[in-house]
Amino acid sequence: MRKIQRLLALAGAAVIALSSSLLFAACADGEEKQVLRIYNWEDYICNEDDEEAGYVDLIAAFEEAYDCEVEYSTFGTNENMYNELKINEGSYDLVCPSDYMIMKMIREGMCEPFTEEFRTSSLYAQNVSPYIRGIFEENGWDKYAIGYMWGTMGFMYNPEAGDTIAEDVQSWRVLENEKYRKKSTLKDSVRDTYFYALACVYEEELAALAAEYEDGSLSETEYNAAITAVMNRTDEETVEKARVYLREVKKNIYGFEVDSGKNDMVTGKIDINFCWSGDAAYGIYEAGEEDGSTLAYSVPDYVSNIWFDGWVIPKGGNVDLAEKFLDFISSPDYAMMNMDYIGYTSVLAGEEIYENWVLDGYAAEESGEELQSLIDAGEIIEYDLSYFFDDDPDSGAYAFYAYASEKNGMLGAQYPDNSVVARCAVMQFFEEDANNRINMMWEDVKGAEIPIPAVILIAVILIAGGGVYLFTKYGNDWLRGKPKKGYEKVENKDK
Amino acid sequence: MVRFHFSRKQLCIPYAVFLTLFVIIPMLLILLYAFTGEDAEGNLFFSFSNFFNFFSSTSKLQTLGVSLTIAFITTFFSLIIAYPVAYILARSGWKRTYVLLMLFIVPMWLNFVLRITALRELLNIIGFLGNYDYVNTVIGMVYDFLPFMILPLYNSLQKMDNSLLEAANDLGAGPVHTFLHVTLPLSMPGILSGVTMVFMPSMTNYVVSETLGNSNITILGKMIEEYFSTYDDMHMGSLISIILLVIIFITMLVSGGFKQNADESSARGANLW
Known part of the structure; x- marks a missing residue:
């Protein structure tokens, strides 16, 4: 495995070296420009100049301000990003994974620490929210990662879909409700939907914890630690409960999605969408623009997930230039512009x-x-x-x-x-055997049964096909029936 | 003036290089991954465990069954729809039938994702979307792969010698008899190549099942994708690809795709499709 990866990496490096040397030869500017290689989520930074809307292409602006070159590429899931980093070690200077993936990368020693100077006096350090800073310190990420965007998970819903919908979506278990049959979606992502399942199967336990917090017998810190522990359980019993629950809920929902859900909300195909807060903001805005209709977002009772995407510098990355870039995009003006452009909430x-x-x-x-x-x-x-x-x-x-x-x-x-x-818990990174267990649970949940009508149909087709074949082969006389007018049937003596 | 002389062998070099780089090496890698596991240090070791794992897992076998079911039904309906169309197009007396044929085929050249997205809206208006995931998936697949069925059928029907039909008629065969004993057997090469062209991709084209079945149905193509991207297990992903390959091989064998029959030369064009 390693060998093949090395070979591939070597081939890749050769191609890059060749093309970049050609490039430099072509510009022949004399001085070599520094290169910053950024690997980010799709559509996750303002990279478009639009004077009317007040957008500035942040990447181009950075290139100009620091006289360097940015190689910008994007990924779709944390897992894809991680695999790419493993295969092409040392080919990125700055990547933007989510919370649990940051933990995994730190654990595996894949990250370069930020400099002390950046952590104390950069624009980011000055502007970051104390709340976010606290969470990063609590989890021990602050040396290796800085925040970028954050949010919660909850339900985006159509307030006109029912008289009681606003109360109904305060419970995670609304997706079992017959009233919203085939009108709600879950995420086609194992981490998020597993989290959802735990919120449902441990509803009573979480409600009890909430009550204790309410009456003051638990402090906010204790309460948060308790729900975080519940929501990150991975023991066999829990996974089995989640599996049974999700299979049951699957019968009542419209389907699984990762990015079509917000549009399906806007076009009215569904009424309840389990989603990230940023997508909800997008959906609410779009629905208003489209036909003036209103959508709403709410975080159900007892528990939710608080998530972050943050910047880390992979081992061997250009720390100096990466920090300059992060400092550059951490000015309040650019942060607001970025929020406006991508619709998510900045940690600043x-x-x-x-x-x-x-x-x-x-x-x-x-x-x-x-x-x-x-x-x-x-x-x-x-x-x-x-x-x-x-x-x-x-x-x-x-x-x-x-x-x-x-x-x-x-x-x-x-x-x-x-x-x-x-009442928001942070998703932790799971150990490998727990991860495998949850993946197999997911495979089982996603698998569909062969529908009985389809089996009957296939049987009918096969029998009919076989019938036709037998008739043409042996049923000549019967099928031919009477010969055409003016013809007479003759026995074939050769037969 | 310099004259270049290329022997046949030399002319094959570009294709050979392409084949080696993009077909043979990847195939070997898939084979390597399918029958290996990985220890903690990332070293490979030979193992059949993926293989046993696949055939002892209910959810994987179920997915295999679902894929076969969808592929079978899709192929059947494609054939039922395409045959009359191809027959009319091929046997009609018009001189410019290819114009008509193009009318059937050209819309299919529109971007596939665009067409499926449009179909999704259409199914939503009809009220199918969200309620009949399997039906929608089959509709989408048939819609998508119909040209692959029409074209080979058209080719083989068009090449059919008219005098054979006249002879059948002269000898007193009725229309049903003529169809079953003359037309159908003669169009068999077209049917077989159409069936292969439709059956295979409908086992893996998960864009359709995801978009029109709202990701409620998992077929083998989706499962491979999950193993490569989400589960981070290239070994199982490769094994599933190999299993698909074996299924393709069996289908080809059963449908006689490997037969090198001299008198089937008239159907060569059909097999190209």
């Missing part, structure tokens, strides 16, 4: 983002008496984002008035409120 906080993005976008316009009357009517609520923007999560310094509809709208999708993040 800071006054500028709070004022120009959160307040400008979501704060209620009313003031004085009018405001008070709307508050009394429940149409405007107080929305506290201090946990994200302030060092002290309970300071209340970043609370503002927002329209109540925004709680389950764009605002809720982009910045969940404090009560939501308290």
Whole structure:
């Protein structure tokens, strides 16, 4: 295996070396430009100049500002990215995996640490949200990874699909509900759907924990640690429970998807979509643009997932240039532009983002008496984002008035409120045998049974085909029937 | 002036290089991966475990069964739909039948993903989408592979000698008899090559089952993809590919695709398709 990989890598390196030497020979600029090789998710950075919308091609802008060259390539799943890194070791300077993959890569020693200087004084260090910084430190990722985008998982739903849908989607188990038969989707991704299954099969246990947190017998930290432990169980019994549950739920849902779900919500094919908050923000926006209809997003009770995508520098990467790039895209202006372009929420906080993005976008316009009357009517609520923007999560310094509809709208999708993040667990990376167990569970869940009508159909076709064959072979006389007019049947004596 | 002389052997070199690089070496790698495992250090060792694993796993055998079922039904309906069309096109007296044929074929040259996406919307309007995953998948596959069935059938029917039909008629055979004893046997090469062309891809074309069956149906092609990308197990993925290869081989053997029959030269064009 290793040998083949080395051969492939060698061949790849030869091709790259050849083409790059040709390239340099062609420009013959004299000085050799530095190259930054970035490997990112598809559609995950603003790389388009559009003056009208105020977009700047961040990659081109960086190339110009630092007189270097960026080789930008993209991947579709964490697993693909990981395989590519294994096969072509040392061919990327900066990659953007998700939480559990970051853990796996750190564990396997695949990452170059960031410099002390970057970790203390870069634009990223100055602007990153204290909440995100805390999570990275807690998990011990802060040396090797910095955040990029983050969010929750929940349900995007169509509020008009039923009178009680808003309450129904507060339970993860809504997908078993006959009312929404063939109207909901799950993710075609083993990690996310396994997480979903655990939220359902351990609903009672999680509800009990939530009650303990509610009455104060568990602190927020203890509560979060407890739900994180439940949601990352991988023992055989748990996996079996998940398998049984998912097979059952599969009968009631519309299907599995990874990227068609948000469009199916917008076009009304489905009413409930288990999704990432960024996709929900996209769907809510698109639906509004398309025909003015409203979609909503909510994070069900008791538990949810909080996820991150972050930048890591693979071993042998160009740390200096990578840090320059990360510093470059961490300015508040570019961060907001990026958020606007890709629809996900940046891990960066800071006054500028709070004022120009959160307040400008979501704060209620009313003031004085009018405001008070709307508050009394429940149409405007107080929305506290201090946990994200302030060092002290309970300071209340970043609370503002927002329209109540925004709680389950764009605002809720982009910045969940404090009560939501308290019940969010981080996905851990699974050991290999647990991973195999869960993969086999997934294969079983995804497998379909042969439908009985199809078997009957095949039997009929085979019998009919065989019948025709036998008739043509042995049933000549019967099939021929009477000869044509004016002909007479003659016995074939040769037979 | 320099004159170049190429022997036949030399003319084959470009193809031989292409074949070696992109067909033979990858095939050998697949074979290597299929019958090996990997220890903790990433070293390969010979093993049949993937093979036994495949045939002792219910979900894998079920997927094999589902793929065969879908492929069989798809092939059947393609044949039922394509035969009359090909017959009419080939036997009609018009001089410019190829124009008609093109009318059938050209729309199929539109981008495949685009057509399937459009079909998805159509099935949604009819009310099938989300409710009949298998039916939708078969509709999509038939829609997709119909030209592969029409063209060889058309070719073999068109090449059929008209005097044979006249002779059958002269000798007193009715239309049913003529069809069963003259037309059908003569179009057999076309049928066989059409069946092979449709049966094989419908076992693996998972874009259709994913898009129209909302990923509720897993067929072998999808399973291979999962093993390579999600499960990170190239060995099992390769083994499933080998199993598919064996199925293809068996189908070819059964349908006589390897037969080198001299008097079937008229069907050579058909076999090309």
